[in-house]
Amino acid sequence: MAPKGNNMIPNAHFHKDWQRYVKTWFTQPARKYRRHLKRLQKARAVAPRPAKGPLRPVVRCPSVRYHTKVRFGRGFSLDEIRKAGLNPSFARTIGIAVDHRRRNKSIESLQLNVQRLKEYRSKLILFPRRINKKLKKGEATEEERKLATQLQTVVMPIKKTTRKIRARKVHEAEKKFSAYTALRSARADVRLIGLRAKKAKEANENAEDLTKIPKVPKVTDKAPKAPKAGGKSGAAGKDAKGAKSPAKTGKDAKGAKPAAKPGKDAKPAAKPKEAKPAKEAKPKESKPKEP
Known part of the structure; x- marks a missing residue:
């Protein structure tokens, strides 16, 4: 077979005996x-205990x-041993492995092992x-001891469970669901949780201040109006869109300060200037063209 991949070309030199x-x-x-013989010897030594530990x-x-x-x-952890109603030192004598360093990080694992x-x-x-003395609580009788056999396999092996999913119809919500959008929105919620809490707190403290209230998008159910029949929608729309309201100037402007009240130190207000009349435009005389 030809060599595969960009590897070194084999060029071995067998010159070293x-x-x-x-x-x-x-x-x-x-x-x-x-x-095999050692395993048998160990199993006979620990009988009738389980051979695999x-x-x-x-x-x-x-x-x-x-x-x-x-x-x-x-x-097993110490919490699991105690929850099962056993003592760690006694558990080691009846074929239960105990690890005092292990810690349970979830309730599910604790309940499963208990x-x-x-x-x-x-x-x-x-x-x-x-055998000659009186039996203690939990010890087997002579008839039960005759039924005991040594276990050659692992004690209580792990059972692998497989769940079969039946075929079903896909819902509309599942079709519209986007994993990317859900992940991005979840990350945004975590990132903005402090800012949103701060804004909500400020809105509660300053209920009268409209600037502190968070903006809510307006939702309207009204349908858009249809254009009138026979009219030029394009020209009318441009004129309507391009028209601007006259800007406020002078005293009518938004930022104008109110007039001061008359008092001792108050200066007299200046008289408004009279507007000059506009000059009338003279019509131009048109000269007749010569033949």
């Missing part, structure tokens, strides 16, 4: 059998990339430490 550097794995089958909690993998996956944890402990406790056959 390569037979000396070859490592063989002829002992692999024997090691496999040796590991103690009960472990169900936890979420760390980081955003893997937090949707579930796996076994190192041990339920897991209670289920394990209900299925557990607890052998007494001393």
Whole structure:
């Protein structure tokens, strides 16, 4: 086969007596059998306890990339042990792994592992430490002990659940929904929460000040008026749009100050100037053209 990709062209030089550097794995089958014998020896030593170790909690993998996956944890937290009605030191003696460093960051994980402990406790056959003495609370009788068998697999494995979604009709709201718009609006709400709270507070404190009241867009249900029949809508529209109201000047202007009241120190107001009459334009005489 031809090489793939922009890689280095293989050009190996076997000039270093390569037979000396070859490592063989002829002992692999024997090691496999040796590991099998060790597992059997360990299972006989811990019998009738589970061969694959103690009960472990169900936890979420760390980081955003893997937090949707579930796996076994190192041990149950102290809160989970106490919520299940057990003592941490006693829990270690009945095949429950305990990790005093672990902290529960959600109620769901706490409830899940507490339920897991209670289920394990209900299925557990607890052998007494001393058979000849009187049985304590929770210890199994002789008949129950005869029914006990050693578990060769993991204690209470994780069950993978798959949800089947049925086909259905797509609603109008789902068609109009935009994930981009929803995300941008949510980010804007978080960014502007302080500014909006400040404006609302100022509006409550200064109820009479109209400038502090937040603007609300006007919504009108009126339909636009239809143009009159027979009229030139284009010319009329331009004249109407281009017409401007006469600007206020002088005393009628918006920014004009009110006149001061007469008093001792008040100066007499200046008399308004009389407007001069406009000059009449003389009509131009048109000279007759010569033939």
